Amino acid sequence: ETGVTQSPTHLIKTRGQQVTLRCSSQSGHNTVSWYQQALGQGPQFIFQYYREEENGRGNFPPRFSGLQFPNYSSELNVNALELDDSALYLCASSLVSRETQYFGPGTRLLVL
């Protein structure tokens, strides 16, 4: 059973650019969630996808968007990057209506 994987591991962008982060869910999981973890903080919920549709969203602006594909892999897209978007982005997969989410290693994004 493969775990959650994310790519890339690190990324450097400049303000105003766009970025796409990728995630492969744990085998058999049909739900994927994305979280942003700023330095010294806990992960903050961005959104969740189930059956390729957004299934809940946190307090993030529309320039944060996502996709889920039929094989349950997922993308997080961030447009018009701001300095405060610098953070660790975590993907987690789970079965819908089940409690436990399993996290990938994260993508560390630095916006200059």
Added chain:
Amino acid sequence: DQQVKQNSPSLSVQEGRISILNCDYTNSMFDYFLWYKKYPAEGPTFLISISSIKDKNEDGRFTVFLNKSAKHLSLHIVPSQPGDSAVYFCAAGILTGGGNKLTFGTGTQLKVEL
């Protein structure tokens, strides 16, 4: 509004002793709670969870206690080992047909000393 709080940013414990990590919450709608452990440069690793209808759950060296009236939960690690040194996050969620968003605390850095 911080709905899940971990008021101790750090904790130092001697090897073999008990580690007790605490977490408080404000939202009475939470119906399950989890603890995750995080090493640097890795994602959070699931440790143990508890449903709001229980007051204790045990898994090996790890036990989670839930006091609903006080809106407080704690994670006990006995005996503590050097490999337990990590950041521990408390998280809470509400199970609905619309998914399962987790709300996290800010974490407690546990250091287990020899």
